[in-house]
Amino acid sequence: MALISAGTKEECNWELPDDFYYQKKDHVWAKVEGDRVRMGLDAFGVWAAGDLAQMRTFPAGRAIRKDHAFGNIESGKFIGPMRSPVSGKILEINDEVVANPAKVNEDNYGNWIVLVEPSSLEEDLSDLPHGEEAIKSWMAAELEDFKSKDLLNCD
């Protein structure tokens, strides 16, 4: 588990599993499960977005592309897409979560969003943060970016 901390406030500490992969722009996690990939939103992304009010995804069976939207979300601080870490086909959607996206605020790793059959997994994963060191390096830059925009109020 990569532990990321930006200050003393409890809400400013995030856990990102180091055996997951991450789509950096939208903080979508990807967990490889055999020949399937499960996806959701990472802890920092959920913090940055705030309370999720709405979620939509493409339907099961739809082909999706790496770095392109597989759905979108709306929250107190974010209206925009969720981009996929990998290309492939949506096999399953977590309908409970899509119907009540606040579940992601409660447990963002337990409440996955889509299950995907990847089409070029090895290639797609090759440039995604994975492992404690890579995740911490990526998140250090991410925190610096947020700090430069006055978006981190953690002390």
Place this chain on the structure above:
Amino acid sequence: MPETLNQEWLIARANFGQRIHFYAPSLKHYETTGFRNSSEPFFIPVSVTGGACSLRCEHCKGKILKSMHEAGSPQQLLEIARRLQDGGGKGLLISGGSLADGSVPLLDYVEALGQLKEMGLKVAVHTGLVDERLAAGLAGAGVDIAMIDIIGADETIRDVYHLDATVADFERSLRLLGENGVTTAPHVVIGLHFGEIRGEAKALEMISRHPVSSLVLVLLTPQPDTPMQGVAPPTPETAGLIFAQARRQFPETPILLGCARPAGEHKFRTDTLALQAGLNGIAYPAEGIVELAGELGLEPVFSEQCCALITQEESRAQTDNNMAAAGHGDTDGVR
């Protein structure tokens, strides 16, 4: 062509031409197929009370303040503004929690607000109830716009805002702002009384008696973990009736659909009705609305400022001039 609400649509086209304004200030990251805001802060919200609010309204409980920058002193406000400007930002929405009397404690910030204007920044303020001193102070500071929620039912003021005040106190604030020459954009929260339509018509009537630069309509959006969580907001169709009423009542005043409204399909339907009722602008339009505006023959103008900063000059039809000047659209904002 999608259906329009004929009378209101015609009023808007006669008085404002084909322009429709879309807004996405930096209160949110916003990205749809038709419009996205920049990743750098451009127009940011600041709370002069941090997360503190004495009213603790039933639908909010101070939660909206949490996403704002905190300026606990005028000096902190100026520091935030300097960093914003250094990064290319252009303006601030100065807000805050309310004191128990319904005012936002802005008086100590008046001098700093004037300095923000001297820096060349756009300044919008959420005032809450104002007294003579604050109205004069805001005028002296030269703020670009004062925004105040106007409530038209005493029971809403009491039961939702927990405020010992009356509709007359809200109208007095409007009067003081007007008398002092402060450009004012009143807001009306549709469905504020636990989702019911209660004081909206009265609020519009009150506003009609005062000089305002624009009228901003928003919908009740109960926050999670508040007493109103689970309260049904007004339906899009109910809101649409208020849009139409407002358009007829304020034929020459820009009317905007502001930031707050329920998400998802509700939002798309609400935004569609706003277009059809001839509103002048929409903040954070739902996915597909920019495209729908095009299908209706409207010409989108995009901005990352607060929608209340619209001016009548901006909103009036200038299509011919713009087309001539830029070959296709306005050189500043039409995308």
